[in-house]
Amino acid sequence: MIRAAVVGATGIVGQQFLVALKEHPWIRVNALAASERSAGQTYRNAITDRSSGALRWFCDEPPVEEVMDMPVANAAALSTGEVDIVFTAMESGPAKMLEPKYAAKVPVISTASAFRYDKDVPILIPGVNADHARLLETQRVRRGWQGFITPTPNCTTCGLAITLKPLNEVFGINSVVMTSLQAMSGAGRSPGVIGLDILDNVIPYIPGEEEKVETETQKLLGQLQGDVIQAAPFGVTCTCTRVAVLEGHTEAVLVATRKPCDVSSAIKAMREFAGGDDISGLPSAPQQMIVVNEDPFRPQPRLDRDNDGGMATTVGRIRPDHVLENGLKYVLVSHNTKMGAARGAVLVAEMLIRDGYIGK
């Protein structure tokens, strides 16, 4: 069994890691870390509200009993001697400081954006750009680390990149216009989205989000040439908004392809997109990377976010566009805190274990 540490274990994404790793066939959690405030307590105590006695557990799934009595270490002093991999769920600031310390010794899979845009750091989605993993070797050597850092993409990038991948492979892409209607869980809980701000409302701006999606999509769909990822040569332009939805990002996509792309060919490409052969056999992999639903009222975040355990991206409303040359429009729903966060990161770990990047 691969031994894992979860850093940021008391927060919402950390808890999602604990859920994603519960009874995992390959990976066992054997260390937890969080900020100094929680250090030295059992996990149960660290997430218990003192005044009310209530458990601060934020997932829909029940609390993971297996870790309740484990001690919580101070993230700044986490010993990596006993672990084979570190999953981190931190804000960008602490991630910038602490992840290199861990990576000096062991592989780090991170949901933070701190290192996403570094040249020698691949952003991985199994089934989309597994070949970029080769860059990890370059990173190790260049930085003199025994481990490495590989971040998962922004949750909004994830479904977009997955659905663009087969279209790019089959038809080539010229440009992408995307408007997102994002769930509140993407903003976390500190305080995340305030109820007073979002009820009967839309918030049309999520700081930094549009740039992240644009840059990451180009990087993810780019080509690794030597030890450099050449960003995909098509433009991506986004408007990212927040709506009163708990989980599941909805994205309205307009894509212009190089070769003509009719609706049935697009459906076929998406349905046949297996994520390469590289995800078959991974424990967290969805049966289908992309579920195409031809009901015109789908996908809907509440009805489709949990498809295939939140690991499939659901696409609908595929239809031609007559404004851009070879234009195609569709709507996707992707589970931002499953495939788009902790479970997606565990899927990356599984791929890297299988391919020998992680292990004892």
Add this chain to the structure above:
Amino acid sequence: MIRAAVVGATGIVGQQFLVALKEHPWIRVNALAASERSAGQTYRNAITDRSSGALRWFCDEPPVEEVMDMPVANAAALSTGEVDIVFTAMESGPAKMLEPKYAAKVPVISTASAFRYDKDVPILIPGVNADHARLLETQRVRRGWQGFITPTPNCTTCGLAITLKPLNEVFGINSVVMTSLQAMSGAGRSPGVIGLDILDNVIPYIPGEEEKVETETQKLLGQLQGDVIQAAPFGVTCTCTRVAVLEGHTEAVLVATRKPCDVSSAIKAMREFAGGDDISGLPSAPQQMIVVNEDPFRPQPRLDRDNDGGMATTVGRIRPDHVLENGLKYVLVSHNTKMGAARGAVLVAEMLIRDGYIGK
């Protein structure tokens, strides 16, 4: 005083007409009509729920006492002898049948889509295409009517056309990509959007809506040449979605202009857009057609829908786009049941009164 009939007076849009016309300086409601079920009753009785005694009044504004004791006529048998104008708030089916009957005698201003796409029928927004009103003469002559039919645009078209107008005048438009996040009130109440469907959800499809917005925008911004409106020569492509918002449509717009259009020029064009001189002095006209808010978190439907009594369109997040040539992105909020429905129709009536198309 111009004497008006309101047809469909018991429904939500009909009630909005009654609110919009309450204490109107130029227009007085002197006839009400609805379906056969309500005919012959006082308005108060027609909107009173028999079993509970509750008033079926759907506007936020208080019920209009002035009409409570007026009789409700059968829409199919409405006498137009005593009125100078008919405002209609019907579904498309009945509108198709009844509006020509009324128009044979008096001008009809309609919120239904039944005649919007007829060649001799202008869709009017004061300040945007007042000159299209000339087509009403052609219509009268061709159809042998004493009156005419002029429908207001779809509520989602309204804010889009208003914001595109100054950009088209100053920079020329090449193409438009729009994603809407529409309020529930646009779907009415029969049953409109069911609570179970929309809470914690997005519905990514509104039947017919995208085609309406695309066609109407081109017609509204087209040129009247002789007695033919030449549709605007740029493409418009839309994705229309429904979100859990009571009132106020939000639209994320990407426009490619012919001439380069930087952000400050776009702001200037929108702020200076006075709606021509043709709306100054109209009682329902907003002070500004377009309010530009530079707070990056605006516009928001709950905070901005009521700007200028729901008659202004609020724009924010104006920023360059680097994917389309001369691309510009922005977000707008428009009040779908004020400027986008009954109050917008009253504004059209005011313009046509001023310009002599309506009167005794």
Add this chain to the structure above:
Amino acid sequence: MIRAAVVGATGIVGQQFLVALKEHPWIRVNALAASERSAGQTYRNAITDRSSGALRWFCDEPPVEEVMDMPVANAAALSTGEVDIVFTAMESGPAKMLEPKYAAKVPVISTASAFRYDKDVPILIPGVNADHARLLETQRVRRGWQGFITPTPNCTTCGLAITLKPLNEVFGINSVVMTSLQAMSGAGRSPGVIGLDILDNVIPYIPGEEEKVETETQKLLGQLQGDVIQAAPFGVTCTCTRVAVLEGHTEAVLVATRKPCDVSSAIKAMREFAGGDDISGLPSAPQQMIVVNEDPFRPQPRLDRDNDGGMATTVGRIRPDHVLENGLKYVLVSHNTKMGAARGAVLVAEMLIRDGYIGK
């Protein structure tokens, strides 16, 4: 295997029956019925929207493939020759007319209120008043039926009666004051609760609901003496409101007991309440009738409605009250469309099968 018909199969409660009976170990659906409009079609066609091709399937669980190709009969002409039980999911009006026809031949388990208040009709909750089932014999004889009708309680009654039962057994009850915050799904979809009415709002009245809960609770907790149920001798007074929640009714309860009842005794009584030995072994029975959660912020409908597959009632905030003599306050959450509707009705069927009231 017991052969079941589901009447009203195309509606939301009918679909919940299909879900509850999917792969049931004792019961197999072998007939479907609905209104005349659907009669003669396959189930799939009957629930397919003609214009859009979308499936009108309203449950969170996926559509039940096993019944998709079954024919839908006209409920008014359903042949009961091939079935051992009829589950009905109809409005009260049609239920009044059709259920006696079915009951003349076979047992009928109904979610409608049509016969709930008849003297010879028991309202059953397994674990609460299994002994009332004896009344079914009286009913058969009196009405000259081969079958019988037994309705499930109103969804709001269900959780209240379950939680009062152990308190009544152990301490005796003097009076009950209950305020409900009910989910939208209780109102169904025709149109049920309109989105425009409930967002950012509370509706403080549900016609008929308070009387139902008051009467049914007294009947359910009453004593069967001879062939008469003596209503429980304590008063029940309710205020029933609707809130913007999808599923799961929340009820704030104040109960005055005869004997003093401290908090820890109340918790013990609820936790030990096994529903008699009569539900052990029933396939749909929850492991615990009542889950007591001592986190002061619980129960919450979103977090607790699905406890034990929606079949457990969750109780929290148990605390003393000093206004009524021997007062005790608590809050409960009960899943109104699982234990409170179709799955609860299936649980009744299971009990009646086990006890020999239903069978070939």
Add this chain to the structure above:
Amino acid sequence: MIRAAVVGATGIVGQQFLVALKEHPWIRVNALAASERSAGQTYRNAITDRSSGALRWFCDEPPVEEVMDMPVANAAALSTGEVDIVFTAMESGPAKMLEPKYAAKVPVISTASAFRYDKDVPILIPGVNADHARLLETQRVRRGWQGFITPTPNCTTCGLAITLKPLNEVFGINSVVMTSLQAMSGAGRSPGVIGLDILDNVIPYIPGEEEKVETETQKLLGQLQGDVIQAAPFGVTCTCTRVAVLEGHTEAVLVATRKPCDVSSAIKAMREFAGGDDISGLPSAPQQMIVVNEDPFRPQPRLDRDNDGGMATTVGRIRPDHVLENGLKYVLVSHNTKMGAARGAVLVAEMLIRDGYIGK
């Protein structure tokens, strides 16, 4: 003109004070104070988000231009030399420390709970217990202050006490059972209610709220005898819950009266309740303290919270109860951030100005 300071001016309640005092005929804001972080800036700068440039203004009403250029003082160092009254909108902790400092010099009207339960501190609602103001003299003398502290009640107490007052006067009250469905704005914004917690949910616990309402209602409706308020001799028992509503608390009330109280007498008592003669002529007073709406579906928070500018309490569903002796049930809606907070505090100030407790 009375000169007022607003302390806590940058928060949501502070901003509500600024709105309530805008163009006030008797009172002029001439000092603002907040925490050290804001001190020394203009008000506009203090509420401007540095990174985005957005104004942190939380009221629906537009920002109050008149105060935008006023300096913000450090609350801990506020000079009271230039003001005749201090309105405070602080958390209980700082209020405990700072309000006595202000009160040593000038009258303080506070929305904090810090001093509400002190024996020599009256909680005032004009129209309900104006006579308790006499206790302010006792307070001044006992504490050796030139000013005094008078807090407004908890927002949930406010509507309850107002509606109980006429019932108590006319029929006498024996006991009160209340369940609240409270709006999110009552929790403020730091972070207040998190969107993820409240959507599709109810939170059944608001720490401390039930005790506050119980104690304050008894104090408010108690009798001032000598210099002691004898708490009202009837019990009050509450369950306080939070629902997904922006503004307006809904409360389901069951009251047992001493004398029999039929529905029409209760309606008459509430409608005739003028709030004594003591509020006539106060600028912020509602026309009616209590609006009775006989539509069974009312009151609803979204439709009724703004009655009379948010200063009236709306009551509906008045009906007999048969469980408690002389039982009466009703539902009320009260605007928690208007009558229940800043505007209610301004109304208190107006009464105290009129009666000579505040002035130069």
